Each structure stands twice: as C-alpha cells, then as structure tokens.
Amino acid sequence: MTSTLPAATTPKVPAQRSRAPKFVPSPPRILRFRSSRSDLLLCGALLVAILVVQGWNIADYPTLSDDEGTYLSQAWAVQEGKGLAHYTYWYDHPPLGWIQIALLTWIPAHFSPSSMTVGSMRAAMLVVSAVSTVLVYVLARRLSLPRWAAGLAMVLFGLSPLSVVLQREIFLDNIAVMWTLLAFCLAASPSRHLWHHFGAGIAAAAAVLTKETMLVILPALLVTMWRHGHRDTRKFALTGAITACTLLGLSYPLFALLKGELFPGAGHVSLWDGITYQMSRPGSGFVLDPGSGSYGVLQSWLYYDRVLPLGGLAGALLLLVTWRWSVTARALAGPALTVAILALVALRPSGYLPAMYVIQALPFLALVLAGGTASVAHAVLRRWRGGAEKPYVTGARYVVAALLAAVAGAYVVPHWYDGDRTALTADANAPYRAASAWLKTEVKDPEDTRVLVDDALWLDLVHDGYRPGLGVIWFYKADLDPAVTKTMPRGWRDLDYVVASPTVRRDAVDLPHVKAAMEHSEPVATFGTGADRIEIRRIQTVGGSR
Structure with a gap:
C-alpha cells in the first residue's frame, strides 16, 4: 500500500505544475506602461x-x-x-x-x-x-x-x-x-x-x-x-x-x-x-x-x-x-x-x-x-456571439468604423x-507692449509718478522703475484697500495717469476713485482700436494742471 500511494499521486503533481502558469494574473497595467x-x-x-x-x-x-x-x-x-x-x-x-x-x-x-x-x-x-x-x-x-x-x-x-x-x-x-x-x-x-x-x-x-x-x-x-x-x-x-x-x-x-x-x-x-x-x-x-x-x-x-x-x-x-x-x-x-x-x-x-x-x-x-x-x-467592431463570423461581415464593420472616423x-x-x-499666429498683446514702452520712455520721473493700471501691466512698470504699491497701483486697490486709500487723501487728484485697458473701463463704474480718475483725465496716447484699445490718460485737475 505504501508503494501504490506514490504511484497514484505522482502523475498529478507535474500536471498541476504544468497548468499553474495559465492562471497567473498579468502584471498591473501601470507596470506594463513603464516598460511598454x-x-x-x-x-x-x-x-x-x-x-x-x-x-x-x-x-x-x-x-x-x-x-x-x-x-x-x-x-x-x-x-x-x-x-x-x-x-x-x-x-x-x-x-x-x-x-x-x-x-x-x-x-x-x-x-x-x-x-x-x-x-x-x-x-x-x-x-x-x-x-x-x-x-x-x-x-x-x-x-x-x-x-x-x-x-x-x-x-x-x-x-x-x-x-x-x-x-x-x-x-x-x-x-x-x-x-x-x-x-x-x-x-x-x-x-x-x-x-x-x-x-x-x-x-x-x-x-x-x-x-x-x-x-x-x-x-x-x-x-x-x-x-x-x-x-x-x-x-x-x-x-x-x-x-x-x-x-x-x-x-x-x-x-x-x-x-x-x-x-x-x-x-x-x-x-x-x-x-x-x-x-x-x-x-x-x-x-x-x-x-x-x-x-x-x-x-x-x-x-x-x-x-x-x-x-x-x-x-x-x-x-x-x-x-x-x-x-x-x-x-x-x-x-x-x-x-x-x-x-x-x-x-x-x-x-x-x-x-x-x-x-x-x-x-x-x-x-x-x-x-x-x-x-x-x-459596439461596432465586436464579434457576434456564438461562433466565427464571415470575413466580409468583419471587413464591413471595419469599413463602417473607418467611414465614421473620416466623417x-x-x-x-x-x-x-x-x-x-x-x-x-495672432498678436493680441501689441497694445499692452506699446503702452508699457510709452510709460517707460515718455514719463521722465517714474519714481515720482503715480499710475493706476490693471495687473497685466503692474510688473512691467515695477521693472521700469515705478514704486510698487505707491507709484504703480493696481486699480482695484485705489478703492478697496485701506492701506492704499490712506496714501490718497485727495482721491483722484493724487494720481498722475490711469491706463484705461478694457478691464479698467469695464470695472471703473463700481470703483469711485477709478471712475473719477477716468472722468477727470484725457488720453495722451492710444494703442489698438475698438473695445480692445488701451488708453493712457493724464489726470487733469481744475484749471488743467496736474
């Protein structure tokens, strides 16, 4: 009996080992991606x-x-x-x-x-x-x-x-x-x-x-x-x-x-x-x-x-x-x-x-x-269930898929x-570059000049010598930041220029200081046309002096 037990069980061991690899799961997809x-x-x-x-x-x-x-x-x-x-x-x-x-x-x-x-x-x-x-x-x-x-x-x-x-x-x-x-x-x-x-x-x-x-x-x-x-x-x-x-x-x-x-x-x-x-x-x-x-x-x-x-x-x-x-x-x-x-x-x-x-x-x-x-x-290309398909049917589905992709x-x-x-190919920012260049070359004393701008130009003027926060002012802050408004005791009269970009013109209606600066200024340079234009406006006090 001891000799027949190995004889009965021995053939099963190699058979189990030979089938085992068929059930090993494939590597995770991400591992294959790294090496694919x-x-x-x-x-x-x-x-x-x-x-x-x-x-x-x-x-x-x-x-x-x-x-x-x-x-x-x-x-x-x-x-x-x-x-x-x-x-x-x-x-x-x-x-x-x-x-x-x-x-x-x-x-x-x-x-x-x-x-x-x-x-x-x-x-x-x-x-x-x-x-x-x-x-x-x-x-x-x-x-x-x-x-x-x-x-x-x-x-x-x-x-x-x-x-x-x-x-x-x-x-x-x-x-x-x-x-x-x-x-x-x-x-x-x-x-x-x-x-x-x-x-x-x-x-x-x-x-x-x-x-x-x-x-x-x-x-x-x-x-x-x-x-x-x-x-x-x-x-x-x-x-x-x-x-x-x-x-x-x-x-x-x-x-x-x-x-x-x-x-x-x-x-x-x-x-x-x-x-x-x-x-x-x-x-x-x-x-x-x-x-x-x-x-x-x-x-x-x-x-x-x-x-x-x-x-x-x-x-x-x-x-x-x-x-x-x-x-x-x-x-x-x-x-x-x-x-x-x-x-x-x-x-x-x-x-x-x-x-x-x-x-x-x-x-x-x-x-x-x-x-x-x-x-x-x-759904278009999957095979019919229940057996092999005729070759012309499979080919037709690929043709349909190709036509759909072409359409x-x-x-x-x-x-x-x-x-x-x-x-x-388009250049949508030429007006901004021109406005920045004008403020750099035409304003003689940027350190002593106060300008309202939108933030798209703020850093340009900082690099050109305007004082951040005091000389060049993000226009929202002239009305909404007490730290800025206290440096403007006379309101718009303490400003020299306002750069009227589309953003400034759109939001000035809700900002009293900015609105007043727009109303008491006149354009000295305009870049671009239509609604996308940028105007550099000099503030005018009573009598025409700044």
Whole structure:
C-alpha cells in the first residue's frame, strides 16, 4: 500500500505544475506602461506635438488677463519676501497656487528679473500642461481605455483650440487640474497600495488649496477610489484618504486662525469675510439665457471649440446612461460623474460663471469623449456571439468604423486648424507692449509718478522703475484697500495717469476713485482700436494742471 500511494499521486503533481502558469494574473497595467515601448513612444510623440502647439506664440496670444497679472504679481511678492501678495492679502484664494507659480518662475526670475512679466512667464505653464497631459494618458490607461483611445484623450485635451488658449494662461485652475489628475491616477492605481490612496487624498487637498472650487468634484474622486480599491482594505483606504485630505485642507483656516484673521475684526482682513464675499458675489445669470453674462461666457468657449465641450457632455451622458451594461462606462464612472457635477454647478440659475471655469472640466471632457468613442467603436467592431463570423461581415464593420472616423475628422480638423492657427499666429498683446514702452520712455520721473493700471501691466512698470504699491497701483486697490486709500487723501487728484485697458473701463463704474480718475483725465496716447484699445490718460485737475 505504501508503494501504490506514490504511484497514484505522482502523475498529478507535474500536471498541476504544468497548468499553474495559465492562471497567473498579468502584471498591473501601470507596470506594463513603464516598460511598454508603444505606450512611451505614443505618449512622447503626442506630448511633443502638444507642447509645440501650446508654446508657439504663447506670449502674444491670447490677450493678457488681469487675473494672470494678479497671480504672477502675488508670486513675485512671495519671491521678493514681501508676503503673500503685492498688496494686502485678503483671502480671495488660498495662497498655495501662486506659491507654486513662484517656484515655477523662480529660476528664470533669478537670472533675469525683468522677465518676470505675464507674457514671458506664460512659458512656465508649459511645465504644468506637460504634466497634466501625461497624467491624462496614464489615467486613461488605468481606466482600461485602449492605447488609441488614451492617445485620443491626450489629443483632445492638449490640441483643442479651447485648451490651447486657456492652458497657456497663468491661471490657478490649470495647476489645480494637474493635482486633481494626479489624485485620480493614484485613486485608480492597479497596484492598490494603501499609500496610493493616502497620496490621492493629499493630492486632492493640494488641488483644493490651489483653487478652492475643486472641492465640488471630490465625490467623483471618491467613486473612483471606491471602484479601484481592494475589497478587503477599501474602507480603510477611503478613510485614510479622506483624513489626509481633511487634515491638509484644515491648514488654511489654521493659518488664518494663527494670524488672528479667521473672523472679522477691526483693522484686519479675515477668512470669514473672504468666504462671505465669494458666496454673496452677484451671479452672472442662467447659462442658457441669451441675455445673461453666463451665456456670453458659454459662447466664448464654443467660439474656440464645440467638439470638446459638447462632445464631452454627450460622452458623459452616454457613459452614465449605459453604466449598468458597459464595462467602459463603469471604468469611466469617476470622470463622467466629474463632468456631470461641473455641468450642474454651471447650470445654477443665480450662480457666477467665470471664464476659466471650463479649465476644470477639460481633461474629464477629453476622457469621457474618448471613452464614449471607444465604447461605440467596440459596439461596432465586436464579434457576434456564438461562433466565427464571415470575413466580409468583419471587413464591413471595419469599413463602417473607418467611414465614421473620416466623417468626424472632416468636421473636427478644419475647425481646430483655424482655431489653433489663430493661436499660433495672432498678436493680441501689441497694445499692452506699446503702452508699457510709452510709460517707460515718455514719463521722465517714474519714481515720482503715480499710475493706476490693471495687473497685466503692474510688473512691467515695477521693472521700469515705478514704486510698487505707491507709484504703480493696481486699480482695484485705489478703492478697496485701506492701506492704499490712506496714501490718497485727495482721491483722484493724487494720481498722475490711469491706463484705461478694457478691464479698467469695464470695472471703473463700481470703483469711485477709478471712475473719477477716468472722468477727470484725457488720453495722451492710444494703442489698438475698438473695445480692445488701451488708453493712457493724464489726470487733469481744475484749471488743467496736474
């Protein structure tokens, strides 16, 4: 009996060993991505093309924005050790965003201080754009999109004229999107390490502390984290991510508390006042009302590109409707939910819709549009169940897919070509450069001259010798900052010039000092024409003397 037992069991051992390799799971997708030559080549080639398009003519188009100048001026103040802003910091946004801009621009500003201007420092945003674009590709692959669909998402995100224009600009939203994409990539990690989910919570907190409006899409991040978490550790990982995000996020109110600026009081700004202002600022109307400001913002987005916003919304709707039946829809539940949340926030009847709001949605619109395209392509090309197909049937489906792709390309390529060609060739900032040159050469004593400007020109004049805060004044602060108004006991009479850019003319109606300066001045130089012109106006006192 002892001799027959090995004889009966011995043949089974080699057989089990020979079958074992068939059941070994494949390596996680991210590990294959690191070593996949095809993924690296595709991602690298697309990244180069995207950076060339986004970087070409970056200083000249689009028109310089006052918000860009504000964030860069605040970054300059951080670099110079002048605090968190070039004027009194009043908790309009958390400071982490422009602290990152200060780090991005520190090296070029150190070697060439005069290059710390909006036009030249837009190049720093290419770093942010490059990281975000690669993260879109990685996230698409981690969400099980095929290689071609991940490349499509990358192209949609990086080469849409809407993306090219907005990602060039020095906006906090672009940096916050980078952190948000990193959080989604960590949440969807196939390795399922606990530290990945903790890292996702930290990255989410960094996104919110960069631009607080990213808070609304955190539920979509949690959905992604829940779907990709390991069943045994899912609740623990989710708790750790939420804890990490919350603790890091609380550093902002803690900062205000330690400075004695958490609540309103005499003689100081407060976080509470900042929140109250953001919550009570006048709305821009319903986005679908043709007479509202929000409708104008929507039309400005669609002017640059209709494919990504409308196609992305359609893709999100398709994925959410087919969630129960489609593997692709379940994989892209997080991005689709992100698009839905951002769309609902934009549809608030009395909400405020800023022009840069769509930046937060761009990568997720690209992902769901690419995912919806992959889902439709799979439906067209999948094999019939129950046996092999006839060759001509399979060939016909490929022909149909190719025709659909050709029709889509015939519509998209001409529109994108026109939009991107404008971004690569137009010069929208010649009036700003001319105004800056005039103030540098025609004003004989800049150290003793006081000028109201928008922040797009503020740093230019600082480099040209005007005293920051006293000589060159961000026009809002002439009415809204007590530290500035007390240096103007005679109001507009203490000023010499006002540079009437489109932003200054638009907002002067709500600013008494600025409005009076405009009314008691006359143009001495005008650059550009129409609504985009920039006028340099000399202040006139009674009798015609300054």
